[in-house]
Amino acid sequence: MYRIDFNKLRFLVCDDNPHMRRILRTLLHSFGAREVYEAEDGATALEMFGHYAPDIVITDWAMPIFDGLELAQMIRQPEANGNPYAPILMLTGHSEKRRVTLARDAGVTEFLAKPVSAKALYQRIVSVVVNPRPFIKTKTYFGPDRRRNVNNAYIGPERRSGDSAETMQQPSLMDKARIAG
Amino acid sequence: MMAKPKPPAPQISAYPDHHVITRPNPLRHAMRYADDTHADDPVARAEQALADLSHQFGGWMTAECGRLIAAHAAVLASGFTPAARDELFRAAHDIKGDAATFGYAAAAAAAASLCRVIEHAPDLAAVPADLIAHHVQAIAAIVREQTDDVRRIAVAETLSTRLREVADDYLRAVNRDRPEHLEAIRAPSIAPRD
Numbered sequence: 001m002y003r004i005d006f007n008k009l010r011f012l013v014c015d016d017n018p019h020m021r022r023i024l025r026t027l028l029h030s031f032g033a034r035e036v037y038e039a040e041d042g043a044t045a046l047e048m049f050g051h052y053a054p055d056i057v058i059t060d061w062a063m064p065i066f067d068g069l070e071l072a073q074m075i076r077q078p079e080a081n082g083n084p085y086a087p088i089l090m091l092t093g094h095s096e097k098r099r100v101t102l103a104r105d106a107g108v109t110e111f112l113a114k115p116v117s118a119k120a121l122y123q124r125i126v127s128v129v130v131n132p133r134p135f136i137k138t139k140t141y142f143g144p145d146r147r148r149n150v151n152n153a154y155i156g157p158e159r160r161s162g163d164s165a166e167t168m169q170q171p172s173l174m175d176k177a178r179i180a181g
Numbered sequence: 182m183m184a185k186p187k188p189p190a191p192q193i194s195a196y197p198d199h200h201v202i203t204r205p206n207p208l209r210h211a212m213r214y215a216d217d218t219h220a221d222d223p224v225a226r227a228e229q230a231l232a233d234l235s236h237q238f239g240g241w242m243t244a245e246c247g248r249l250i251a252a253h254a255a256v257l258a259s260g261f262t263p264a265a266r267d268e269l270f271r272a273a274h275d276i277k278g279d280a281a282t283f284g285y286a287a288a289a290a291a292a293a294s295l296c297r298v299i300e301h302a303p304d305l306a307a308v309p310a311d312l313i314a315h316h317v318q319a320i321a322a323i324v325r326e327q328t329d330d331v332r333r334i335a336v337a338e339t340l341s342t343r344l345r346e347v348a349d350d351y352l353r354a355v356n357r358d359r360p361e362h363l364e365a366i367r368a369p370s371i372a373p374r375d
Contacts, residue, residue: 001215006223008211017275019241023282026234030227055208062274064267085204093278095293095370113371114278115289118227129211135191135202145201 002130006032009129012054013038014045014071015091016063020116024058024091027118031125042066046074050082056128061092061099068092069106076107078142085135087128087144091116107143109133231282238283242324245279248272249292253317261305269313270299276320287337288323291316293370294345301352301362312351316344 011033013024021038028036037052039045043066045059057075059068072088074080087109092099095113103111110124133144191204206212215221249272255265273295280289295316302308323337349366356362 002212003215003221005211005213009208016271017279019245019283020275020279022234023231023279026230027227030230031223055211062271064271085207087208093274093293093296096365097368097371098365100371115281117282118224118231122224122227129206129208132204132206132208135204137200137202138198 002126004031004126004129006125007034009033009055010035010052011037012045012048012052012057013059014040014042014057014063014068015060016040017060020060023116024121027116027121030118031122042068042071042074045071049075049086053083054086056087056089056125058089058091061090061094061103069103072103072106072108076143078137084142087132089121089124089128091121104146105141107141109144235284239327242276242280242283242285242288242327245272245276246321246324249276249317250321253313256313257310266299266305270296273299273316273320280324285324285327287334287341288320290338290341291319291323291344294341294348295320297352297366298348301356301366303355303359303362307355309351312348316348319344 006028011028013021013028013036015021015024015038018040021040025036025038035052035054037048037054039048041063042059045057046066048054049057057071059071061068068090072090075082075086075088076084078084088107089110089112090103090108091112091114092103093114100111109128112120112124133148135143136145191202194201194203249269252265252269252272256269259265273292276292277289277296280286280292295313298308298312298316299305319340323340326333326337328334352366353363356366
């Protein structure tokens with residue numbers, strides 16, 4: 001089975017509630033994380049996201065002024081300077097299915113309803129580290145593939161057409177440097 | 182801040198109306214394979230750390246309750262202004278999310294009920310004042326009287342269950358012509374249970 005070296009991961013935690021931030025910091029440090037940055041609102045979190053380039057973002061939803069959903073939408077800007085592919089875990093007191101759908105459509109990678117448990121948080125982090133999903137870019141969406149399962153019985157409308165793909169290999173930075181040189 | 186490895190280049194499959202972007206796992210450097218006999222248990226370690234922190238939970242819940250009572254007092258003084266509404270909702274919402282982690286499951290349930298009233302009532306000014314006041318008072322009482330006594334825990338659970346029933350009756354009645362709210366009120370919660 002896979003284990004995660006948490007000391008090689010950098011976390012950004014965004015929650016306006018200081019008690020919940022303390023809980024999350026305690027859990028992440030107990031898992032082995034050393035780098036845990038904290039923000040108490042979405043605007044600060046976005047600034048820290050650009051500055052610290054975290055590997056994983058854990059955010060609350062309900063926060064004043066600039067909430068966790070807006071934070072996810074800001075991070076998932078494909079042309080942004082930061083890493084738009086960073087896994088985003090939405091950890092929230094909202095516990096309705098429609099909220100899950102809204103979060104998913106904002107590009108959230110995993111949704112975790114409070115109350116938080118050590119086991120549930122650990123499992124979500126393992127999931128995003130070990131099984132990253134491909135990203136989908138459409139006119140209206142940029143984020144992790146929202147299709148987690150292949151459902152052959154699905155008969156509703158398709159949001160995407162499945163014609164044959166043209167595959168492009170993006171050059172790595174090293175290749176670009178070689179070409180430029 | 183430790184240096185991070187360069188992100189690997191993505192492979193992009195272009196379809197007529199979307200792109201599928203696949204990247205080599207950028208967090209692979211943090212993965213290692215371990216056999217099942219590996220003695221380390223990070224979840225158990227984290228649970229122990231939470232248990233070590235638990236002596237502070239009572240004080241934290243008292244502070245959360247104080248915030249809820251102050252938010253309710255602001256509503257009583259000035260009515261449901263947008264700021265007062267938001268603060269009452271956030272205070273209740275925080276208790277809904279935190280209280281079960283801190284060992285106050287009945288307070289979390291009562292706070293969840295209050296959140297539903299604030300979220301789904303079509304006109305907050307028309308909500309019976311007692312319905313909101315009874316939620317706030319119940320949460321405060323449950324936190325104040327926190328106990329290990331199973332009979333008193335049962336009383337707290339009965340209180341929060343009854344509040345939820347009354348709140349849901351009210352919400353169903355006032356939302357009878359608002360199907361999207363009725364659906365949300367009737368939908369089961371996805372919050373994890375013990």
